[in-house]
Amino acid sequence: MRDLNDLGLFVAVVANGGISAAARSLGSPKSKISRRVAALEAQLGLRLVERTTRHFKVTEVGQDVYRHALAALSAAEAIDDMATRQRSEPQGVVRVSCPIGVDRLIGRALPSLLQRHPKLRLQLVITNRRVELIDESIDIAVRVRPKLDSDADLQVKIVRQTLRVLVASPGYLAANGVPTTPADLPNFATISQTDRPGPDRWTLNNDAGDEVEIVHEPRLSATAYPVLRQAAVDGVGIAMLPEFACHEHLETGELVPVLPEWALPQGILHLVFTSRRGLLPGVRAVIDFIAEVLHPRSAVWRIPAELGS
16 A cells, blocks of 8 residues: 555645655655655656656656545545544534424424534424425435435435324214225215315225225315324314324324224335535434434334334
8 A cells, every 4th residue: 555645745746846846835855755756656666757957747657646646635635534523523504304294203302402412503494395405505305205316416314114194083983983994985084185186096005915096085185284184183084194294193192093004105214415525523413313313213203003114
């Protein structure tokens, strides 16, 4: 392995156009630089520079070595930079986007994160639209997608699989009965996330691998989870909701599972972030925090076991 110090001296010689100029730039003896460049040439078995008292020229192979030396020094600098950042205290502003509903899960544990890192500041952008991390200065985006993001500029951290589950209020089921099979659902009032007119379709799966498609006329439809969830709590009908959007109400008993052995796979809950040289400590701390909070073992996922993915 080559001595990076020798490579650094050689880069300085080429960049400054000669050994004398490099010596002045570095504040180092000319004899030392000349000796180290000669030693590098001897180790490589290559003539890197042509030099006389009046002439200095980098050979063709010397130009190639110069380019590779620059890359090696840059990589070494990146390693040192990353290590320094990892040792530093999380601080500064970290901007995070997350879907509506997921913010409630993250919000539960935010005080502990901020207490742990007093110099850290957090900005939450709560939206269901896809944000562009670089263009919108977003450090981390929480996403739920059927497939992982494939953008080459983004790093991905998978957190868990998510489900859509059937729920209703105890009062609605007491007054209208309880469906025993998916085929019963069209006989009940339903609440669905759709903006299309006419019948809606739910495709349900169970652990045995069975799949059924249910066609139903929603009593209420909307594109916002809070509207759908509140309608279910108020006894409008049976709703299909993401587990992250209704877990608190299942926990309190305001909502109860309907056909708990049947669910609709929703997607992969994951984090995306940009990473070039090494994440800033604040960004790394928030990534680790969100991944821990949204993991199935976290206390925020206190939902009935049969609804777990």
